[in-house]
Amino acid sequence: MTEPRWLNAEEHDAWIRLVAVTLLLPSALDNQLSRDAGLTHFGYLVLAMLSESEGRTLPMSTLASYTNASLSRLSHVVARLECNDWVVRExxxxxRRVTMARLTEAGHAKIVDTAPGHVEHVRNVVFDALSPEQVRQLEQIAADVLCRLDPDKRNVATR
Incomplete structure (x- = not known):
């Protein structure tokens, strides 16, 4: 059996901080969106992906891939968004075997209304702490790690 490739001290410190960010950031985003817009971060992501798609419409399977969600999880979230008349499935x-999710006018208005506060929160918790050079480094680091995590390029961010 070969010896594990243990992390050195610098890698260990970087790893511990990355894990902390991956644990703290989702709840920070959820809390802001819940408080200000009555949305989860995942619900916001669904609306945003639809708003950025041609015709504001995507097949549910594509939307699941873009959001890294199971069809079951996505279906439950879309059902909640449908209750608010923000999304329709057709x-x-x-x-006819493919179900499409389409952003409604009310859903588009919701994302347009929600986006400014959300981007301000993202700036506050992430980008205001970084220099322009660190932002470039963050983008490159995230891209490099994503290539390992998503070699098939299923997630929209990997493309």
């Missing part, structure tokens, strides 16, 4: 015009 069969694809091209393939």
């Amino acid at each position: 069969p694809s015009a091209d393939d």
Whole structure:
């Protein structure tokens, strides 16, 4: 059996901090969106992905891939978004076996109304702490790690 490639002190410190960020950031984003817009971060992400898509519409399977969610989890979240008239599901015009999720006008208005406060919060908790050079480094680091985590480029951020 080969000896594990243990982390050196610098790698260990970086790893501990990265883990802390991955644990603290989601709740910070959820708390702000819940307080200000009545949304979870995942719900916001679904609305945002639809708002940035052609025709504000995506197949549910593509939306699941973009958000790294199971179809079951996505379906539950979309059902909640449908209750608020922010999203509708409908069969694809091209393939009746495919279910499409479409952002409604009310959903578009919700994302337009929510985005300024959300981006301000993102700036406050992430980008205001970084120099322009660190932002470039963060983008490159995230891209490099994403290539390892998503070699098939299923997530929209990996493309």
